[in-house]
Amino acid sequence: MLELEHIQKSFDGVPVLKDISLQVEDGEIVSILGPSGCGKTALLNLILGIVDVDGGTIRYDGQDLTGTPMEKRGFNIVFQDYALFPNLNVYQNITYGLRNKPDISTKEEVEDLIDLLGLRDHLAKRIDQLSGGQKQRVALARTMVMKPRILLLDEPLSALDGVIKESIKDRIKTIAREYRLTTIIVTHDPEEALTLSDRVLIMESGVISQYAKPEEIVHQPRNDFVRRFILNQLEIKRNNIYALFGDRPTPAVQAG
Numbered sequence: 472m473l474e475l476e477h478i479q480k481s482f483d484g485v486p487v488l489k490d491i492s493l494q495v496e497d498g499e500i501v502s503i504l505g506p507s508g509c510g511k512t513a514l515l516n517l518i519l520g521i522v523d524v525d526g527g528t529i530r531y532d533g534q535d536l537t538g539t540p541m542e543k544r545g546f547n548i549v550f551q552d553y554a555l556f557p558n559l560n561v562y563q564n565i566t567y568g569l570r571n572k573p574d575i576s577t578k579e580e581v582e583d584l585i586d587l588l589g590l591r592d593h594l595a596k597r598i599d600q601l602s603g604g605q606k607q608r609v610a611l612a613r614t615m616v617m618k619p620r621i622l623l624l625d626e627p628l629s630a631l632d633g634v635i636k637e638s639i640k641d642r643i644k645t646i647a648r649e650y651r652l653t654t655i656i657v658t659h660d661p662e663e664a665l666t667l668s669d670r671v672l673i674m675e676s677g678v679i680s681q682y683a684k685p686e687e688i689v690h691q692p693r694n695d696f697v698r699r700f701i702l703n704q705l706e707i708k709r710n711n712i713y714a715l716f717g718d719r720p721t722p723a724v725q726a727g
């Protein structure tokens with residue numbers, strides 16, 4: 472279990488995270504959701520270990536990791552821009568981290584991941600020959616072969632369009648379930664957070680506004696911010712579509 476207790480962080484004297492406490496169970500998918508500048512990425516970076524906390528404790532399986540450097544935490548991140556190596560092909564990108572640590576994954580485990588992420592037909596391709604969704608899957612595979620204890624994803628779906636988005640969402644869910652991998656995802660999209668996660672952490676200006684299961688957030692928004700920011704956004708999307716095209720689906724036209 473990952474535990475954050477009373478985490479605080481300021482940048483240039485401005486508090487960005489104010490007394491954040493939360494727990495993430497093993498194998499859980501948690502989304503960090505909130506408007507631009509509320510502190511989502513700062514929180515992800517503190518968990519990853521590339522930014523130090525000013526106060527508070529980060530614990531994993533009971534062990535205090537607050538002062539532990541990133542490479543010793545055993546967490547891993549997929550960045551928004553995927554950060555793949557353009558001079559290597561897909562297979563070389565996936566297995567890059569194993570060059571110095573070949574014992575982490577067996578050949579069979581790498582092959583299983585390649586199949587799970589649907590990359591079998593693309594292994595010899597260069598990165599610039601891939602679509603956005605394919606790049607995202609390569610980035611996921613490359614991180615997964617290193618068997619992180621926690622997988623962190625920074626806006627993993629924001630560069631992808633509708634259908635691809637759904638397929639990557641399914642694969643993230645499958646990976647989290649099959650590997651019982653704790654997965655923490657930063658997003659600003661309420662729909663994405665509510666449909667992808669076991670629990671959603673809603674943040675407003677560096678504080679937790681609500682941390683709950685998606686159905687609880689929808690049915691029992693804890694405060695006005697959750698109602699306005701999250702539920703209104705979903706409602707507005709729906710209303711915009713119906714305002715444009717009418718709100719009653721017409722019967723399907725029979726072909727022939």
Ligand SMILES: Nc1ncnc2c1ncn2[C@@H]1O[C@H](COP(=O)(O)OP(=O)(O)OP(=O)(O)O)[C@@H](O)[C@H]1O
Pocket residue numbers: 482483487505506507508509510511512513514659
């Ligand atoms: N290294 C830094 N130095 C100074 N200020 C920073 C630094 N990192 C973040 N901040 C500030 O902290 C606040 C929170 O930033 P953060 O990147 O966590 O927001 P966010 O919720 O991820 O926003 P977005 O959705 O726009 O990416 C912002 O006001 C930002 O300017």
